[in-house]
Amino acid sequence: MNSTTPLLELRSITKSFGSVQALDEVDFEVRLGEVMALVGDNGAGKSTLIKCIAGIHGYDSGEILFEGQEVHIHGPKDASRLGIEVVYQDLALCDNLDVVQNMYLGREAHDAFQRLKEPIMEQKTAETLKSLAVTTINSVRQPVATLSGGQRQSVAVAKAVQWNSKLVILDEPTAALGVAQTEQVLALVRRLGEQGLAVVIISHNLHDVFETANRITVLRLGRNVGIFDREKTTPEEVVHAITAGAPTKVSGITPGTATAGAAS
Amino acid sequence: MSTAEAVSPPAAPVDEEPRGFAGLYRRAMDNLKSGNLGVLPIVIGIIFIVVFFSFKATNFFTANNFVNIIIQMAGTAMLAYGVVFVLLLGEIDLSISYVAGIGALTVAELQLPGSGHEINGLLAMLCAIGICAVIGFAQGSIVARVGVPSFVVTLAGYLIWQGVILQRLEQPGSIIIQDRWINYTASYFFSDQAGWLIAALITGLYAVVVIGGVVGKRRAGVAVRSPGLVVAKLVGVGVAAFGTVAICNHAKVPHGLPLAGVLVVIALVVLTFLAKRTTFGRHVYAVGGNAEASRRAGINVPRIRILVFVLSSSMAAVGGIILAANVNSVDLNFGGGTLLLNSIAAAVIGGVSLFGGRGEVRGAFLGALVIATVSNGLNTAGYATGIIYEVTGIILLLAVTLDTIARRLQIRSGR
Numbered sequence: 001m002n003s004t005t006p007l008l009e010l011r012s013i014t015k016s017f018g019s020v021q022a023l024d025e026v027d028f029e030v031r032l033g034e035v036m037a038l039v040g041d042n043g044a045g046k047s048t049l050i051k052c053i054a055g056i057h058g059y060d061s062g063e064i065l066f067e068g069q070e071v072h073i074h075g076p077k078d079a080s081r082l083g084i085e086v087v088y089q090d091l092a093l094c095d096n097l098d099v100v101q102n103m104y105l106g107r108e109a110h111d112a113f114q115r116l117k118e119p120i121m122e123q124k125t126a127e128t129l130k131s132l133a134v135t136t137i138n139s140v141r142q143p144v145a146t147l148s149g150g151q152r153q154s155v156a157v158a159k160a161v162q163w164n165s166k167l168v169i170l171d172e173p174t175a176a177l178g179v180a181q182t183e184q185v186l187a188l189v190r191r192l193g194e195q196g197l198a199v200v201i202i203s204h205n206l207h208d209v210f211e212t213a214n215r216i217t218v219l220r221l222g223r224n225v226g227i228f229d230r231e232k233t234t235p236e237e238v239v240h241a242i243t244a245g246a247p248t249k250v251s252g253i254t255p256g257t258a259t260a261g262a263a264s
Numbered sequence: 265m266s267t268a269e270a271v272s273p274p275a276a277p278v279d280e281e282p283r284g285f286a287g288l289y290r291r292a293m294d295n296l297k298s299g300n301l302g303v304l305p306i307v308i309g310i311i312f313i314v315v316f317f318s319f320k321a322t323n324f325f326t327a328n329n330f331v332n333i334i335i336q337m338a339g340t341a342m343l344a345y346g347v348v349f350v351l352l353l354g355e356i357d358l359s360i361s362y363v364a365g366i367g368a369l370t371v372a373e374l375q376l377p378g379s380g381h382e383i384n385g386l387l388a389m390l391c392a393i394g395i396c397a398v399i400g401f402a403q404g405s406i407v408a409r410v411g412v413p414s415f416v417v418t419l420a421g422y423l424i425w426q427g428v429i430l431q432r433l434e435q436p437g438s439i440i441i442q443d444r445w446i447n448y449t450a451s452y453f454f455s456d457q458a459g460w461l462i463a464a465l466i467t468g469l470y471a472v473v474v475i476g477g478v479v480g481k482r483r484a485g486v487a488v489r490s491p492g493l494v495v496a497k498l499v500g501v502g503v504a505a506f507g508t509v510a511i512c513n514h515a516k517v518p519h520g521l522p523l524a525g526v527l528v529v530i531a532l533v534v535l536t537f538l539a540k541r542t543t544f545g546r547h548v549y550a551v552g553g554n555a556e557a558s559r560r561a562g563i564n565v566p567r568i569r570i571l572v573f574v575l576s577s578s579m580a581a582v583g584g585i586i587l588a589a590n591v592n593s594v595d596l597n598f599g600g601g602t603l604l605l606n607s608i609a610a611a612v613i614g615g616v617s618l619f620g621g622r623g624e625v626r627g628a629f630l631g632a633l634v635i636a637t638v639s640n641g642l643n644t645a646g647y648a649t650g651i652i653y654e655v656t657g658i659i660l661l662l663a664v665t666l667d668t669i670a671r672r673l674q675i676r677s678g679r
Binding site for chain 1: 477480481483484485486541542543544546547549550552553554556557558559560561562563621622
């Protein structure tokens with residue numbers, strides 16, 4: 001796999017919930033070392049697309065390529081085995097557990113008798129937070145309930161990168177944050193890209209998008225309406241695509257996966 | 265990938281914790297903020313209750329009565345341990361009192377001389393626990409896989425298992441338990457020497473575990489929080505163990521440390537270990553705190569739910585056996601009365617939240633101790649049963665009110 005091959009590539013992903021067509025032949029890609037923004041209005045299918053990648057729910061048709069190989073993701077474990085981690089909008093942290101316990105949730109270090117190895121987990125957690133320059137958390141043994149919104153988001157992001165992940169997906173990471181905390185999280189997102197990870201950031205907030213992203217994929221009503229380079233575009237152009245963009249391919253006319261790559 | 269490379273050599277915890285008193289204070293504040301009141305309120309409550317009844321009834325504060333209280337709390341404590349896990353999930357198990365009845369009925373049936381299926385008492389107890397585990401598995405599966413609310417499933421269980429007990433015992437009215445192994449669970453008392461040995465063993469094992477933990481942390485370069493607290497805990501456990509044995513050895517009738525008390529402590533240790541030191545326990549807390557987050561983290565949530573219901577039914581069987589052994593029989597009314605509500609109340613009084621995710625096994629131990637002490641004290645002081653219920657109710661209300669206030673504090677301080 002060379003550097004121009006996308007780390008993750010989605011081809012013609014289609015998903016419907018009953019009669020609602022949530023995704024209609026959507027293509028998507030992200031490369032290593034790049035922050036790709038995924039934007040669109042409410043109901044554009046951003047969250048659905050992410051959930052397909054994360055294995056939260058399946059997709060009806062289309063294919064997913066990871067490092068150039070076709071993969072099948074049937075559950076969150078499949079996704080994390082590939083190195084895909086998602087930081088959800090609702091944070092997906094357990095308030096009643098402390099920072100270490102949340103960082104290792106579902107992947108606790110344990111011995112043959114299922115006994116937890118707390119010292120190792122605590123030490124690794126401290127290291128990860130340090131490597132991401134998350135310095136505002138006093139104690140990794142603090143319950144998450146006592147943390148501020150920005151700190152919680154930092155923990156959620158750190159949890160995602162802890163696992164030698166290659167792709168980190170952030171769903172509205174700044175939605176509930178104040179100005180200072182937003183900047184803190186956006187800096188963290190940029191740092192992830194600089195450290196060589198592939199990052200996908202979903203956001204309503206174009207300020208956040210233009211602050212962090214290298215490229216921007218726009219969805220509208222479950223379809224692709226364009227991919228923009230941040231360097232070569234303006235917020236106005238992106239807003240226009242979000243609100244009135246025309247689909248880049250029309251279902252039924254573009255014949256399947258063979259030419260799907262050309263759509264971008 | 266990058267985190268692995270960017271990592272500095274080990275032993276650089278981000279947290280520079282204040283030591284000594286300041287550290288303790290901050291931990292306490294953190295706990296309070298997250299809605300954990302700890303065991304302090306209940307320990308104060310127990311001291312208050314003991315002092316109160318010592319003045320009220322002349323034969324309350326005696327060694328004999330101390331042994332009585334241990335035996336009286338044993339059955340309820342065992343059931344309450346199971347309740348803790350169910351409540352941690354944010355579920356409820358209303359069937360435990362009659363599942364305990366099924367456990368008791370099973371051992372009684374299997375030890376019945378001349379019944380043709382008479383087996384060794386120890387084996388009978390294992391069978392009883394096994395049968396109840398299957399009951400728990402069935403109930404848990406309906407909750408976790410089908411999605412029927414646990415309240416309804418276990419309410420149905422409450423009726424069904426009560427029905428089974430009534431059906432079996434309608435004719436004889438009761439079955440006498442003669443097997444000595446079964447009866448030992450409530451009526452075996454260790455000799456003085458054996459009692460001391462057990463106290464030494466408990467203290468020693470606890471010391472090994474605690475010191476082992478400290479060594480492990482040191483080795484990993486992780487800060488050891490409040491060494492003073494570690495020493496205080498060690499001393500506390502030692503004093504409690506030897507103190508209990510000393511008092512039991514002072515009692516005239518029954519004399520010595522009761523096996524029931526030792527079983528309660530063993531279950532406490534094993535289940536605390538399960539809850540706090542294993543992946544299973546961690547996942548129970550996680551599912552109770554945020555089931556969706558747990559699912560997304562790859563935890564098999566239905567499996568955890570089912571296992572918890574298996575555990576709660578199994579503990580109910582253990583408690584049921586001890587309760588039956590205490591009266592040497594199983595009768596028509598077994599599992600009725602206040603057993604169910606006392607067991608749940610014990611867990612709740614002990615600080616286990618009904619909303620899930622917060623609480624500890626030792627809370628059920630302390631809660632069962634409170635309930636047994638209050639009812640014993642009121643009995644000894646000559647109050648009627650009505651008063652006992654009223655007082656237990658008031659204590660329960662106080663405990664839940666405290667829990668709710670703690671939770672509101674958490675919401676205010678969090679986020």
